Amino acid sequence: MSDQKNSDPIQMHPDEDSVFRIHTAAMREMEEPRDGISPTPVSYIITCFLYLLCGGFYMGYYGGTWKGDGLAERPIGGPAVVAPPQDPMKLGREIFNSCMQCHQESGLGVPGSYPPLAGSEYVLGDKRRLAAILMNGINGDFVVKGQTYNSKMPSWAMLEDEEIAAVATYVRNTWGNRADTMPIDLVKSVRKEVDGKGEWKSATLAEFAATAPPAAAVPPPGAPKK
Amino acid sequence: MNVVNSPTEEIRARIEADSSARVVVTLYWASALFWLTFATLAGLISSIKLHSPDFLNYEWLTFGRIRPVHWDTAIYGFGGLAASGTLLWLQARLCQVKLPFRGPLIIGGILYNLGMVLGVIAVLAGYSTGVETLEFPVWAMTFLVLPFVVIVIANFTMYARKKTQHTYVSQWYLMAVTVWFPVLVLSAEACINFGAVDGVAQAIANWWYGHNVVGLFATPTGIAAAYYLIPKVIGKPIHSYHLSLVGFWTNAIFYNWAGTHHLTGGPLPAWTITVGVVGSMMMFIPVITIGINHHMTMLGSFHLLKTSPTLRFAVMGSMMYTVASFQGSLEALRTHQEVTHFTHYTIGHVHLGMYGFFAPLMFAMMYYAMPRLMRQEWSSARLIRIHFWCTLVGTALYGGAMCFAGVKQGLMMNDPAIPFLKVVEFTIPFLQLRTLAGLILLSGTMAFLINFGRMMARHKLTFADPTLFTSERNWDALLEEEQKV
Numbered sequence: 155m156s157d158q159k160n161s162d163p164i165q166m167h168p169d170e171d172s173v174f175r176i177h178t179a180a181m182r183e184m185e186e187p188r189d190g191i192s193p194t195p196v197s198y199i200i201t202c203f204l205y206l207l208c209g210g211f212y213m214g215y216y217g218g219t220w221k222g223d224g225l226a227e228r229p230i231g232g233p234a235v236v237a238p239p240q241d242p243m244k245l246g247r248e249i250f251n252s253c254m255q256c257h258q259e260s261g262l263g264v265p266g267s268y269p270p271l272a273g274s275e276y277v278l279g280d281k282r283r284l285a286a287i288l289m290n291g292i293n294g295d296f297v298v299k300g301q302t303y304n305s306k307m308p309s310w311a312m313l314e315d316e317e318i319a320a321v322a323t324y325v326r327n328t329w330g331n332r333a334d335t336m337p338i339d340l341v342k343s344v345r346k347e348v349d350g351k352g353e354w355k356s357a358t359l360a361e362f363a364a365t366a367p368p369a370a371a372v373p374p375p376g377a378p379k380k
Numbered sequence: 381m382n383v384v385n386s387p388t389e390e391i392r393a394r395i396e397a398d399s400s401a402r403v404v405v406t407l408y409w410a411s412a413l414f415w416l417t418f419a420t421l422a423g424l425i426s427s428i429k430l431h432s433p434d435f436l437n438y439e440w441l442t443f444g445r446i447r448p449v450h451w452d453t454a455i456y457g458f459g460g461l462a463a464s465g466t467l468l469w470l471q472a473r474l475c476q477v478k479l480p481f482r483g484p485l486i487i488g489g490i491l492y493n494l495g496m497v498l499g500v501i502a503v504l505a506g507y508s509t510g511v512e513t514l515e516f517p518v519w520a521m522t523f524l525v526l527p528f529v530v531i532v533i534a535n536f537t538m539y540a541r542k543k544t545q546h547t548y549v550s551q552w553y554l555m556a557v558t559v560w561f562p563v564l565v566l567s568a569e570a571c572i573n574f575g576a577v578d579g580v581a582q583a584i585a586n587w588w589y590g591h592n593v594v595g596l597f598a599t600p601t602g603i604a605a606a607y608y609l610i611p612k613v614i615g616k617p618i619h620s621y622h623l624s625l626v627g628f629w630t631n632a633i634f635y636n637w638a639g640t641h642h643l644t645g646g647p648l649p650a651w652t653i654t655v656g657v658v659g660s661m662m663m664f665i666p667v668i669t670i671g672i673n674h675h676m677t678m679l680g681s682f683h684l685l686k687t688s689p690t691l692r693f694a695v696m697g698s699m700m701y702t703v704a705s706f707q708g709s710l711e712a713l714r715t716h717q718e719v720t721h722f723t724h725y726t727i728g729h730v731h732l733g734m735y736g737f738f739a740p741l742m743f744a745m746m747y748y749a750m751p752r753l754m755r756q757e758w759s760s761a762r763l764i765r766i767h768f769w770c771t772l773v774g775t776a777l778y779g780g781a782m783c784f785a786g787v788k789q790g791l792m793m794n795d796p797a798i799p800f801l802k803v804v805e806f807t808i809p810f811l812q813l814r815t816l817a818g819l820i821l822l823s824g825t826m827a828f829l830i831n832f833g834r835m836m837a838r839h840k841l842t843f844a845d846p847t848l849f850t851s852e853r854n855w856d857a858l859l860e861e862e863q864k865v
Contacts, residue, residue, distance in 0.1 A: 180394045180752055182846070186474065187548060187611035189621035192676070202626070202665050209658045216657075218650030227650040227714075 240316070242335060246324025249317050253325075256307070261329035268305055269298035272329035281322070281336055283363040285344040286354070288318050293353040309353070315341040343367070393476035393543065398752045400478035401469050404485045406753055406836070408465030409746055411493050413832060415457025416739075417825055418500075422450035424818040431811040440504045448515040449503050454734065455513065455593060456524055457496050461489070462742040463601035464531055467554050469749050470608055471535055474551050475542035481534045488527030495523025511572050513590040518573050525565055532558045549624040553604035556632060560596040564589055580648055584640055591639035594733065599635070602697060602741040603627075603670060609694040609744050610677055614684055619676035623669050631666035634659050641712035645721060653714075660712030667705040674698045687848040689764045693744035696772060700736035704729065707783075719794065724807060725786025732779040735821065740771060743828065750835060751846065758847040759834040763827040765849055770824025778817035785810035 218224035256268040263270040271277050276298060277284060291309040295302055310318060315338050322336035348362070426447040428435045472479045479485070499516035502508070508515040516524070535558045539551070568589035570576045577585060611618050618624060637659025640652045678695060685692050707729050710716055720726065747764070751757050758764060785807050792803045845851070 180391060180398060183394070183752075184612055184615035185390065186476075186544075187550075187608055188617040189546070189549060189624065190617035190619050190677075191622075192620040194620060194622040194626070205665065206662065209662050212661075213654055213658045216650065216654045218654070220651045222649050224649050224651065225647065227654060 240320070242320035242323040243327065245317065245320035246322070249313065249321040250324055252310075253321070256305075261325065261331075265301075267303065269296065269301070269303045271325045272331060274298050277325050278331055278333050280363055281334075281340060282344055282367060283359065284322055284326075285318065285336065285341050286348050286359065286362055288313075288322060289341075289345055289348050290351055291353045292355075292359070294355050296356050306353075311345070315345065390476070394473065394752075396478050397469075397472040397476065398749075400482065401472050402753045404479060404482055404489065405465045405469045405749065407486060407489045408461045408468070409750070410832070410836065411489065412458050412461035412465065412742070413825075413829060415453045415461065415496060417822075417829065419450055419454035419458055420818065420822045420825055422446050422453060424815065424822060426450050427811065427815045427818050431808050431815065439506075445504050445506065445508065448508055448512075449500050451513065452503065452515055453496065453500060455598070456499075456516075458742075459598050459734075459738065460524065461492065462745075463557070463598060464489075464492075464527075466601055466605055466742060466745045467531065467535060467557065469745075469753075470550055470604060471538045471554050474544070474548050474608070475538045476544055477538050477541045479534065480537045480541075481530055484530045485527075485534060488530045491523050492527045495520050498523065509573055511586055513593060514568060514572060514586070518569065521565070521569060521573075525562070528558075528562055528565075532562060548607075549618065549621075549628065550604040550607045552624075552628050553600040553607070556628075557597060557600045557604075560592075560600075564592050564596060580646075583643060583646070584648065584652060587642040588636075588639035591642060592636060594730075595635040595638065598734070598738045599701075600631070602701065602738045603631075605741040605745045606674060606694055606698045606701070609690055609741075609748055610674055610698065613688050613691040613694070613748070614678070614681040616677060616681065619673050623673040627666045627669040627673060630662070630669065634662040634666065638663060638712065641717075644712070644714055644717045657712045657714065660709045663705060663709050667702055667709070671698075671702040687850050689758075689761075689768065689847070689849060690744045690748040692768055692849070693740040693747060693771075696768075697737050697739075697741035697744060700732060700740070700775070704733040704737050707732065719790035720786055721790070723786035723789040723793070724782045724810065725790065728779045728782025728786055731782070732775065735771070736775045736779065743767070743771070746832075750832070754835050756835060756838060757845075758831050759838070760831055761847050761849055761851040763831045764847065766827040767824045767831070770820050770827065774817045774820035774824060777820065778814055781810045781813040781817065 216227040218227050253271075257263050257271050258268075261270060261272040269276075276287065287307070288310050290311070292307040294306075295304050297303075310321075313321075319336040319338045319341045322341075325331065326333035326336065347367070351358070351362070354362070425436060425441060426443060429443050429446070468479055468485070495516075499520035502517050502520055503515050507517055509517060514521070535554065539555065568585055571585035572582050572589075607618060607624070637655050640648065640656030641660050642656075644653050644657070646653075674695075685695060711720060711726070711729060747758070789803055789807055792798045792806060793800070
């Protein structure tokens with residue numbers, strides 16, 4: 155840097171001795187590297203090709219559909235995988251998170267506003283009626299355990315049959331309640347039955363409960379064992 | 381063609397090449413060392429923050445800003461400039477011509493450094509693009525890309541003027557780099573920061589670039605340096621020209637496909653990841669081939685490692701190339717990633733590659749070429765020893781601690797029974813070890829800086845013998861000899 159004038163030393167110093175004295179490093183170094191020609195073992199080349207074949211196999215095997223939306227590395231086929239049925243008490247507990255705002259974690263509801271589920275004749279009684287309530291909701295005066303409540307329960311028809319059955323089973327077997335499980339088939343048939351009937355009133359619900367279920371006889375409600 | 385045959389002619393050609401490259405290459409390498417120190421400091425700050433979060437708690441130095449600065453200064457500042465200097469000097473030497481376009485190359489080097497400064501300030505001030513490895517805003521990146529135009533032209537001009545008949549293997553890599561790197565940067569910028577593609581395709585472009593900037597820029601330059609230095613120092617030809625061919629072309633074919641393995645488990649079409657996995661696994665072919673070629677060349681000359689600093693750094697880099705590449709290939713496998721993805725393992729791997737393989741080869745290059753460019757020997761053998769052992773121990777400690785912690789961390793994270801905080805607590809001692817490793821690496825860099833600075837500061841001194849590990853030469857002896865001359 156400091157002596158850019160010297161950038162061409164051979165012209166600066168016609169005297170070869172002085173040139174080479176300041177370039178001892180360049181003088182003493184080995185000649186520029188060359189390529190040797192040791193042969194490559196044939197076995198090495200063959201191994202490389204076999205290895206390439208493995209790569210090709212992997213690429214074909216895990217390539218998915220080779221399309222932009224093929225997110226699975228193996229094409230999906232064979233028998234459909236059936237998810238094992240869930241424990242209704244566990245699933246019901248999860249669903250119940252949505253019910254807790256009104257009925258409370260204690261299942262006792264809010265006196266004067268929201269009816270209790272613990273010991274409630276609607277919970278422990280007719281399962282078909284319970285499913286119908288969950289499906290369409292309730293609006294207006296309603297008597298539970300001798301107390302009159304005037305509030306609105308929304309419809310939960312957007313839940314799956316399995317989920318409604320699970321939450322019904324859960325409330326029928328918590329806070330000291332003991333009753334048999336809600337069959338998923340019953341929920342399924344009730345869903346068809348109550349379709350289009352709208353929110354229940356005290357009277358319309360009683361009327362519905364009094365009519366016999368359309369087809370397959372549903373076993374009588376299990377007696378509450380308190 | 382004017383073919384250089386006689387030894388005297390070859391020596392004259394060497395001297396011409398060295399003298400012409402002097403200012404340019406010294407400028408590139410000196411700034412590379414500046415950015416290496418800067419990157420190491422930034423890395424150290426990031427590392428300390430991970431186990432002591434309140435350290436340097438300023439807006440400009442938050443982890444999200446200082447870590448990108450660490451990586452960008454390491455890869456563009458140190459990597460880019462060290463590799464460019466290497467490229468220019470090696471090509472001039474191997475073509476036995478003078479370095480052309482010295483003025484534009486010097487301006488390019490200054491522009492490049494300016495771009496680095498602007499980019500670092502932009503990222504620290506919060507103007508990062510947020511895209512890994514391309515954090516610098518486009519206007520700062522422009523300063524980094526423009527000098528490459530000159531470098532590419534200079535490289536091809538030298539090749540066109542070459543006075544040798546044979547094209548040596550290092551030259552293949554150097555020519556390839558000057559084709560690959562501009563294509564890489566321009567396509568990645570077009571895809572990501574200019575928005576030529578959207579969404580998932582941007583992520584693919586990002587990692588294609590992020591992986592290739594290491595694999596098709598740093599790696600080929602490193603390999604070119606190893607292919608030059610090992611036979612040069614030991615004075616034997618490279619083992620096999622055929623293996624060189626296999627290594628070069630398989631590297632060129634497969635590396636480009638490997639980038640998507642960074643996105644394994646992500647919402648990408650399965651085939652893109654599968655191609656990335658296969659590309660990475662196929663890298664075993666060039667890595668083993670190049671490894672055999674270097675090892676067979678070295679065979680019978682390992683005793684020279686005792687004395688030659690250049691050879692010792694070059695062999696360390698060459699061996700770590702095999703180790704880090706094996707690790708990297710295996711890391712691409714889906715089953716491997718289930719454990720190590722998103723852990724410290726990846727960080728350990730990057731450092732084994734960059735500081736175990738690439739950096740030592742660049743150091744070897746500087747240890748070899750600087751005495752020829754500056755026409756004087758290194759002032760202290762002890763400082764070279766310190767530099768070497770700090771580089772080796774620091775890298776081993778860093779890679780060991782991070783890779784071990786990463787595997788354990790991944791296994792713990794895969795166990796749903798272990799709370800996340802427990803995993804974080806487990807890694808803390810290893811993060812502290814990493815800070816220690818960073819300090820060791822910084823000490824090594826300091827030793828090199830002192831040696832380098834003395835060489836820049838002194839007037840020319842000539843010795844009949846080089847500075848070897850076994851030399852008694854130190855600063856005082858140098859001053860004494862200077863008075864004698």
